[in-house]
Structures are given as structure tokens and as C-alpha cells.
Amino acid sequence: MAKLTSRAENYSQWYNELVGKADLAENSDVRGCMIIKPHGYSIWEKMQSALDKMFKDTGHSNAYFPLFIPKSYLSKEADHVEGFAKECAVVTHYRLKAAEDGSGLIVDPDAKLEEELIVRPTSETIIWNSYKNWIQSYRDLPILLNQWANVVRWEMRTRLFLRTAEFLWQEGHTAHATKGEAVKEAEQMLEVYAAFAEEFMAVPVLKGLKTASERFAGALETYCIEALMQDGRALQAGTSHFLGQNFAKAFDVKFATKEGKQEYVWATSWGVSTRLMGALIMSHSDDLGLVIPPKLAPIHVVIVPIYKGEEQLSQISEYALKLKGELQQKGLTVKFDDRDTYKPGFKFAEYEMKGVPVRVAIGPKDLANGTIEVARRDTLEKSTISNTKATDHIYGLMNIIQKNIYNKALKFREDSSHKVDDYDEFKRIIANEGGFVYAHWDGSAETEELIKQETKATIRCIPLDQEKEEGKCIRSGKPSKGRVVFAKAY
């Protein structure tokens, strides 16, 4: 396996190569679609199970709605159509037949669908069409559902995990009796996402509100978490939407209040996708390959034996399997790689590429000395320790690594965040250094668009913890009451 292109040399090539060499995913022959390979999927499963637990803990249940949505549903909510119509895959026929000239299969023109179906780009419409039937009274509320699904958005330019035509995600869809409750739900799920990103992915995130132009199609308010990648570009890692009564009105979902009045239901939706894989990869990994935080690592520890001949291998195996068993008792996933078909050096490089947090090497010297060699993936430090301390030491390393990775990412973000009040300075930083730029903005879509045209930077969010501060808009000079966060984004 050849070395990776370094991040400094070509960041985007580094990313592409890493996704391939770490065995996470590959491109499909179907344009824009990806094949998620076992190692990549294992990480996704870890993410799913942690998130799923958090959703359940906050009172949500899983359900499943269809892949296909009648075309007419989409058009019921005006902004929603506007946002998604341009990227929908459409099913028009339900049968193929052999071509008469023998050239293969063709779409059977006699099998045209009465109403065309779209492949879901998101499920608000089909879900609210059901909620209409499920909700009559305030007693039916709230409805707190989530679904794990695939969706399709026909993107022109795609990149593995970051933007693919088909992707996996979860979408929460909730229905509430009051506006306050719905807003609270949207905010709560944003907190869940932020906690997940920071505690499991070890990715620090900014919590904020999207500006009107960046808002989800059909939402009144979009909350988001934004992460900063190592190349200084921002990545939207999750969104939570307060949908107001837009979908309730579009699908005529009313409920009887305690007082017997008919009112429209309040809604939220929220989602994170396999894009999180991109965030994970680009937050921590280095020129040797992937770095995965222990809480999401499919394998925590790999043990590599170093030996000559069968006899030595069997002695080392005994030693290694004992350690493996002890670590498993502690709840760690351990792989003992006794393949004889690859040499130790190759294995070291391979597990570094795949991001296994801790590697243990055991050779004849260790047997003689009662030691093992422990290597950390995050710092690349190697240390030789007594085998009597091995289990506790390695177990303890998991927390240390988890924290270290987070702190490193946090420090990077802090070092890459700038307060800027001068537009030339703003342009210079956006163009050369990247990172998050905190600057004043007059609140108008026109100015936002101008800045985007002139610098390629967009407003990533209006931070939830925004400080009140009188200032002048960096572009228009008009008054502003607080700073918003600009960056070039993925």
C-alpha cells in the first residue's frame, strides 16, 4: 500500500485517498452513489447505536415510512417544493421488457405509472400525510418519531460521505400541540447532536441558527451544529428544524384542544447523515491515515505478534490471547492479528491507516522481559510497559485518547477562529487561512449574498451564545448587534 498524499500537499486528494485506503468506502458505478465498506459501515453503526440510544432516552421511537412518495405530496408545501424539486429522482414506470431488436431491456411504455413517484429526498411530506390520520385530539400529541433511512438528492458534484446522491441518515419528525413545545424539541435535539459530536466523535461544534437563506426548505428556523475541518473549511454536521405550522397547514393536520377548538399542529424535524463520517475523518486524521476516537472505533486494540517460526508464535499467542481476554472483560474490542501472510511492519501501517486507537506489539524480547509495546494512534507514541500493568494501562488509554483527540480539535478550532472588523482583513483571512471568522453583519440577505459572491464565505450560523455587541456590518457598515460566524464551507 502506497503512502497517502500529505494534507499539506493536497488536502482534498488526501481525503479521497484516505477514504479508499482506510477501506471506508468507494465509488459505485452509479454516478454519485457510494459503496460503504465494512470498516466504514462499522463506524457508522457505532454512530447509529449511540445516537439511537440518545433519541430513545429523550422519548423518541423509531418507525419506517416508504422510500417512494407520490409526486403530488411534495408540491403541497411551497418552500419545500422550491428546495427539493430540482434534485429529485422520479419513478415513472414499473416494468421492463426485452427490446424487440434484442438489444437488451427497455422500459415498457405500457407500464407507465398513473401518478409518478419520487424517491424521498426527505420524508416530511409522506410523514405528515400520515400524521393527518393519526392526530385528532391534543391527547394524540406529542408524536415523537425517528426513522433510519436512505434518501436521494440528485447532486451534480459528489464526494464520498460529504455529498453523495444517496446517503444514509436519521430523520426525526415530531408533532406538538404548542409552538413553545416544538421550539423546545428542536433545541433539545440540537443539544443531543452537539453532545454526540463532542462526546463520541470528539468533534467540537458551534451551535447556532441558520440565516434565512441557509434555512431548510419549509422551516421557520433551522438550528445547526458546525464543525471546523483541518483545512479551515466549515462542515455542517447536523440540523434541527422548527417547522412551525407549515406542514400541518399543507397537509391539513388539526387537533382539538382541551377547550374544543381546532388548531394546527406544530412540527419539528432533525437529521444527521453519513456526512458525519466526513466530519470524523477530516477532524482528526493525519498523514498516516485515519484517527478514530475510541468511542466510535470498531476495534479498540490490535495485537500484533512478532515472531520467527511456529514455536515462537504459539508462545506469543498464549501471551497475547490472555491479554486479549482481559481487555475484552473490560469491554474493549480486541483483534489479535496472527496472520502469517503479512509482516509486522505492514500490519503497523495498515492499522494506522484504519485508525485503530491502540496497537500492542509482542515479540520474543517482550516474552523474555515480561513486557509489551504499546503504541498510541493519536500521538504515535510508543512505550514499553510491564505486562502486569498492561490491561489497566490500555483501558485507561481509551479515555485519555478520547479526550486528547477532542482537545486537539478544540485547540485547532480556537487557533483558527478570528474576530475581524475590517473587510480587507476579512477577505485576506478567508482566502489564505480559512477558519471561523466572527464578524458583524447587518442582517440582510443582500449583504450576505454580496459577501458570498466576493469571498466565497457564507454565514455558517448565528451562534446561540452570541454576545450582545454594538458594531458595524463588515460589508455595508450598517449597524449590527452581534457577530455571526463566517467560513468557507463544504
Added chain:
RNA sequence: CGGGAUGUAGCUCAGUCCGGUAGAGUGCUCGUCUGGGGGGCGAGAGGUCGCAGGUUCAAGUCCUGUCAUCCCGACCA
């Protein structure tokens, strides 16, 4: 949908200008020596040169058409 480029071994690509037996690196298979950081040596398998026409004694190479992919722009979790 506009601008640019590329289709040759599993992968990355040379060969095309100037037509003459299909190449390299890597990966793969077998043998052997090796084994504490991506091994050495030897042998071997693997290709309708994107597709369809044409020119020619002869086409990966020249001509025409066609399909596909990638990159840069407009759109986006």
C-alpha cells in the same frame, strides 16, 4: 446546462505527435530467504486499447460519429 480534459492490465499511468508483435509501476499467484516499521530474490497469471463505423497491406496510434467519466462554473445535508 456552459468551459476544459480523459477513456490502454484489479489500481495508477506510459505508448497516440511520426501507423508495423501490448508496456511500466503497483497489486495478484507460486517458490524461496526473511520477520521489532509498508521486505529481498526467482518464476508466473492477467488486456475485445470505452463503443461503432471509416482510411490502410497493416490502426491503441489517423478520420467521423457515439457513449461514459473526471475537473472548473450555477445548486446542495
